[in-house]
Amino acid sequence: xxxxxxxxxxxxxxxxxxxxxxxGHLLEKVTLxxxxxxxxxxxxxxxxxxxxxxxxxxxxxxxxxxAGIGIPGIIDMQTGMxxxxxxxxxxxxxxxxxxIERRLGARVVLENDANVAALGEQWLGAARGVPNMAVVTxxxxxxxxxxxxxxxWHGMNGxxxxxxxxxxxxxxxPCGCGNRGCAxxxxxxxxxxxxxxxxxxSGEAPSLAKAASSDAEFGAKSIxxxxxxxxEHARRIFRSFGRSLGILLAGLINVLNLDMFVIGGGVSSAWxxxxxxxxxxxxxxxxxYAATAPTDPLRSDSLGKEEGASAQTESRSERKTIITRAxxxxxxxxxxxxxVPVMAG
Numbered sequence: 001x002x003x004x005x006x007x008x009x010x011x012x013x014x015x016x017x018x019x020x021x022x023x024g025h026l027l028e029k030v031t032l033x034x035x036x037x038x039x040x041x042x043x044x045x046x047x048x049x050x051x052x053x054x055x056x057x058x059x060x061x062x063x064x065x066x067a068g069i070g071i072p073g074i075i076d077m078q079t080g081m082x083x084x085x086x087x088x089x090x091x092x093x094x095x096x097x098x099x100i101e102r103r104l105g106a107r108v109v110l111e112n113d114a115n116v117a118a119l120g121e122q123w124l125g126a127a128r129g130v131p132n133m134a135v136v137t138x139x140x141x142x143x144x145x146x147x148x149x150x151x152x153w154h155g156m157n158g159x160x161x162x163x164x165x166x167x168x169x170x171x172x173x174p175c176g177c178g179n180r181g182c183a184x185x186x187x188x189x190x191x192x193x194x195x196x197x198x199x200x201x202s203g204e205a206p207s208l209a210k211a212a213s214s215d216a217e218f219g220a221k222s223i224x225x226x227x228x229x230x231x232e233h234a235r236r237i238f239r240s241f242g243r244s245l246g247i248l249l250a251g252l253i254n255v256l257n258l259d260m261f262v263i264g265g266g267v268s269s270a271w272x273x274x275x276x277x278x279x280x281x282x283x284x285x286x287x288x289y290a291a292t293a294p295t296d297p298l299r300s301d302s303l304g305k306e307e308g309a310s311a312q313t314e315s316r317s318e319r320k321t322i323i324t325r326a327x328x329x330x331x332x333x334x335x336x337x338x339x340v341p342v343m344a345g
Contacts, residue, residue: 006067007338012087020338066341070116077158118145120336125328137265142184186244189220205233242274246281264326
């Protein structure tokens with residue numbers, strides 16, 4: 001008999017549902033498009049149909065431990081209300097949890113997508129076995145999740161971990177949240193593209209201008225490719241990105257003093273282009289990091305990836321602040337969502 005839970009990753013583009021065993025083995029994964037244009041009811045019906053199919057299939061072999069759903073946006077944990085979501089237009093102030101439970105006839109646990117990604121990495125990924133850690137996700141914006149004592153830290157009502165809206169520049173670029181100078185305006189995929197467009201407009205970045213005019217999907221990845229080929233303007237953008245991320249992390253380390261900070265999201269793969277400046281900024285701006293930094297922080301990341309838990313355990317025994325990349329990729333949220341109902345009891 002293999003007990004299992006259902007994890008759901010509801011994104012603005014993709015809807016993914018998985019059956020995961022209590023030991024963390026992926027039993028089956030279903031991927032659908034999130035057809036937000038067809039309305040909330042359509043998306044939730046498709047999700048619930050997939051949950052019911054997977055539940056019925058694996059109930060023959062084990063007990064269903066529950067279902068967890070990771071969703072982008074600000075969630076009121078007490079009411080299960082989605083207060084605001086940039087990726088799900090028309091879902092603001094929508095009782096998501098109540099609607100899903102009504103269709104399924106069963107209790108579900110609703111969580112912010114960055115929170116479940118953090119729990120996934122803490123359970124099975126880069127921070128496996130690390131009780132106190134945080135994930136910073138670098139995508140279109142910046143997300144964040146905090147795990148304390150092996151459990152998600154929600155704050156007062158579920159809104160903890162909004163790292164992307166920490167102010168880095170008081171009179172900086174306007175942010176969609178209404179503030180100016182938020183971290184995600186300087187250390188996200190959108191920030192990379194904005195800096196590239198500004199360089200192109202100045203007339204001083206011909207290689208970026210050429211790439212933008214010839215590539216219909218010109219974005220952070222295109223700019224990274226130029227950077228690793230040695231283009232100075234692209235490299236300058238990633239140096240600026242690294243400095244901004246370093247300033248953000250320095251503040252988080254000073255306040256939280258956690259064992260590990262895991263960098264995830266699509267832009268994390270550009271590590272080699274921004275990490276040196278990130279670590280340089282960290283040492284200058286965080287007295288906590290300066291006192292607890294590994295001798296070679298870039299090497300500590302590769303150790304965690306190449307040599308597994310033993311290297312991480314060794315680093316933790318020395319009480320160092322480890323900053324490393326995520327290991328589970330886009331599946332972190334699925335694993336974390338599946339873990340949530342088990343921990344909620």
